Amino acid sequence: MISKRVVLGAAACAMLAGVAVAQAPAFFRIGTGGTAGTYYPVGGMIANAVSEPPGLVATAVASNGSVANVNSIVSGAAEGGFSQADVAYWAFTGTGVFEGKPKVEELRSIANLYPESVHVVVRKGVAKSIADLKGKKVSLDEPGSGTLINAKAILAAYGITEKDISAEFLKPNQAAEKLKDGAVDAFFFTGGYPAAAISELASTSAGIELLPIDGDGAAKLKASSPFFADDAIPDATYKGIGAIKTVAVGAHLVTTAKQPEDVIYRITKAMWSDKTRAVLDAGHAKGKVIRKETALSGIGGVPLHPGAAKFYKEAGLMK
Numbered sequence: 001m002i003s004k005r006v007v008l009g010a011a012a013c014a015m016l017a018g019v020a021v022a023q024a025p026a027f028f029r030i031g032t033g034g035t036a037g038t039y040y041p042v043g044g045m046i047a048n049a050v051s052e053p054p055g056l057v058a059t060a061v062a063s064n065g066s067v068a069n070v071n072s073i074v075s076g077a078a079e080g081g082f083s084q085a086d087v088a089y090w091a092f093t094g095t096g097v098f099e100g101k102p103k104v105e106e107l108r109s110i111a112n113l114y115p116e117s118v119h120v121v122v123r124k125g126v127a128k129s130i131a132d133l134k135g136k137k138v139s140l141d142e143p144g145s146g147t148l149i150n151a152k153a154i155l156a157a158y159g160i161t162e163k164d165i166s167a168e169f170l171k172p173n174q175a176a177e178k179l180k181d182g183a184v185d186a187f188f189f190t191g192g193y194p195a196a197a198i199s200e201l202a203s204t205s206a207g208i209e210l211l212p213i214d215g216d217g218a219a220k221l222k223a224s225s226p227f228f229a230d231d232a233i234p235d236a237t238y239k240g241i242g243a244i245k246t247v248a249v250g251a252h253l254v255t256t257a258k259q260p261e262d263v264i265y266r267i268t269k270a271m272w273s274d275k276t277r278a279v280l281d282a283g284h285a286k287g288k289v290i291r292k293e294t295a296l297s298g299i300g301g302v303p304l305h306p307g308a309a310k311f312y313k314e315a316g317l318m319k
Helices: 004-022 039-050 066-075 085-093 146-157 172-181 196-202 215-224 261-271 274-282 285-289 306-314
Strands: 026-031 056-061 080-084 107-123 137-139 166-168 186-191 208-210 229-233 244-256
Touching: 026 039, 026 066, 026 261, 039 056, 039 080, 039 261, 039 274, 039 285, 056 261, 066 080, 066 085, 066 107, 066 146, 066 244, 080 085, 080 107, 080 146, 085 107, 085 146, 085 244, 107 146, 107 172, 107 196, 107 229, 107 261, 107 285, 107 306, 137 172, 146 186, 146 215, 146 244, 172 186, 172 196, 196 208, 215 229, 215 244, 261 274, 261 306, 274 285
Parallel strands: 026 056, 026 080, 137 166, 137 186
Antiparallel strands: 080 244, 107 186, 107 208, 107 244, 229 244
């Protein structure tokens, strides 16, 4: 016969086990981008701000960018990640660069973060317009990046194909080094300004220039790719460079429907806390424009995660 003490002991152990399970830490890896870009430092700020050890531990992971982050979320190599708005929509709908591939129907939005400006960086005197890139050595960024997709779309809008240039596919920091050495003439970069690799280049004695994306080419681009919006890189963002007209796409934080509602709720709530606000304002320049008031801007293409939606309803940002 089992004694009352044994039964009570077993019950206590079961209760403790249940508590241990309930309090098991949630790990949330955020796919970002290359270390020379904007996703990585901003992702690091967000990860540090939302972490609440031992219950929630978020980490920023360097990656190849938007497409790679979506693929990592699908494979389970990451729980969340940064993605350009267009890339996230294409993944969810199986269109664009994801044409012919299974739809990533489990993709879910957490927040819109900030506009990502397209930079077309050239050595001084090499070109004055996108059209001048014909016959030049141009890095379009690495496979798996949103920048590569953007670069191809922008070149096409100006009537340029990959056959018209000597294309390379390099990370931004590698492209910057090659441009400094004269091994490439130009490179594309989509990200928040100021970008570290471009700032360093602008500070060298040789200097750089940024090409504008405007006029008929920009109009054609926006007609074919409605995720692009008019934008401008302000005067003196980079040493010796005046204001430049360009285009931008939104940077979004996305996850998967497989993530528990309570985990995403806690992350979303922590993202818009006073603690995180202070971290964002004191950190990277793009941190200042990551605001709760614009958290839902442009995310209609990919459904909100229920955990994020719960917070935004509580905050009065959605019904």
